[in-house]
Amino acid sequence: MLDFATCLKPHPLQPPFSTSMVMASSALRLLFFPLLLSSILLLNHPVKSDNEDDTLLQGINSYRASLNLTALPHNDNAECLADKIADKFKNQPCTNTTGSNTVPGTEPGFSDYPDLLAKCHLNVSNTQDGAIMPACVPNLEPSLVLTNFTKSQYSGNLNDTKYTGAGIGSEKNWIVVVLTTNTSTGSFVPSTNAASLVSRVDVIHHLLFLLMVSILLL
Ligand SMILES: *[C@@H]1O[C@H](CO)[C@@H](O)[C@H](O)[C@H]1NC(C)=O
Ligand SMILES: *[C@@H]1O[C@H](CO)[C@@H](O)[C@H](O)[C@H]1NC(C)=O
Ligand SMILES: *[C@@H]1O[C@H](CO)[C@@H](O)[C@H](O)[C@H]1NC(C)=O
Numbered sequence: 182m183l184d185f186a187t188c189l190k191p192h193p194l195q196p197p198f199s200t201s202m203v204m205a206s207s208a209l210r211l212l213f214f215p216l217l218l219s220s221i222l223l224l225n226h227p228v229k230s231d232n233e234d235d236t237l238l239q240g241i242n243s244y245r246a247s248l249n250l251t252a253l254p255h256n257d258n259a260e261c262l263a264d265k266i267a268d269k270f271k272n273q274p275c276t277n278t279t280g281s282n283t284v285p286g287t288e289p290g291f292s293d294y295p296d297l298l299a300k301c302h303l304n305v306s307n308t309q310d311g312a313i314m315p316a317c318v319p320n321l322e323p324s325l326v327l328t329n330f331t332k333s334q335y336s337g338n339l340n341d342t343k344y345t346g347a348g349i350g351s352e353k354n355w356i357v358v359v360l361t362t363n364t365s366t367g368s369f370v371p372s373t374n375a376a377s378l379v380s381r382v383d384v385i386h387h388l389l390f391l392l393m394v395s396i397l398l399l
């Protein structure tokens with residue numbers, strides 16, 4: 182800003198110094214706004230774990246492409262449940278009997294599973310046909326994470342045409358993939374409009390915040 186003002190100053194046809202200051206500050210404001218916007222958006226989505234989750238979904242979809250299967254689109258409600266389950270697992274160490282190494286059917290059940298569903302505005306009837314696949318990989322090393330899904334018992338789910346969507350959540354060494362179907366018993370579509378209500382409140386909250394920020398900047 183200072184450089185801008187001093188380099189223009191010697192020019193005889195320059196507008197008064199104060200005008201160029203105002204111009205500079207409004208230019209600054211124009212620069213600030215998108216910066217603020219993007220930082221708010223970034224705050225909303227924890228970058229680190231989202232990257233691991235996105236990388237795994239891309240890996241799973243490449244695996245499906247290699248089998249001539251369609252890509253699984255991202256499902257928000259399945260991701261919500263995956264996050265809650267990863268949170269339950271996060272303090273368990275990785276052993277050769279956890280995650281994708283478990284014998285099918287021996288996965289520890291959670292007594293509060295219905296509560297986890299309820300937190301995501303889901304219930305047993307719209308999730309029972311889905312698949313829940315937890316894996317434990319130290320530091321979530323990406324190549325090991327992918328093979329824990331594509332080269333384990335889970336591959337039988339990943340190549341199954343009945344699944345049509347996926348949500349992924351991770352905490353510490355744990356990463357959980359939840360698959361959805363396009364039938365009513367595995368759709369992960371909340372029966373009430375509670376979820377959309379929450380997100381609308383969220384949006385209004387953000388708009389109010391943006392409004393306050395722009396008033397402060399003016
Ligand atoms: C996928 O489709 C291509 C072309 O249709 C075919 O050559 C290939 O063998 C298929 N791969 C599998 C795994 O079915
Ligand atoms: C798991 O690891 C323990 C100790 O490292 C070993 O004794 C056991 O045989 C392993 N079990 C399986 C199923 O690999
Ligand atoms: C799964 O991850 C573990 C690390 O927790 C690793 O030792 C194992 O080899 C992986 N399994 C597969 C099938 O990639």
Ligand SMILES: *[C@@H]1O[C@H](CO)[C@@H](O)[C@H](O)[C@H]1NC(C)=O
Nearest residue numbers: 248333334336337338340341
């Ligand atoms: C899917 O994967 C399972 C387990 O790896 C395998 O037994 C089955 O043949 C595969 N099915 C298809 C259609 O690729």
Ligand SMILES: *[C@@H]1O[C@H](CO)[C@@H](O)[C@H](O)[C@H]1NC(C)=O
Nearest residue numbers: 251342343344345362363364
């Ligand atoms: C559900 O998925 C199956 C397999 O992917 C597809 O054949 C069917 O048309 C889908 N049904 C609906 C209602 O989208």
Ligand SMILES: *[C@@H]1O[C@H](CO)[C@@H](O)[C@H](O)[C@H]1NC(C)=O
Nearest residue numbers: 303304305306307371372373
């Ligand atoms: C799930 O929600 C639907 C709609 O709210 C309701 O009709 C159904 O009884 C619920 N199922 C269970 C098992 O709670």
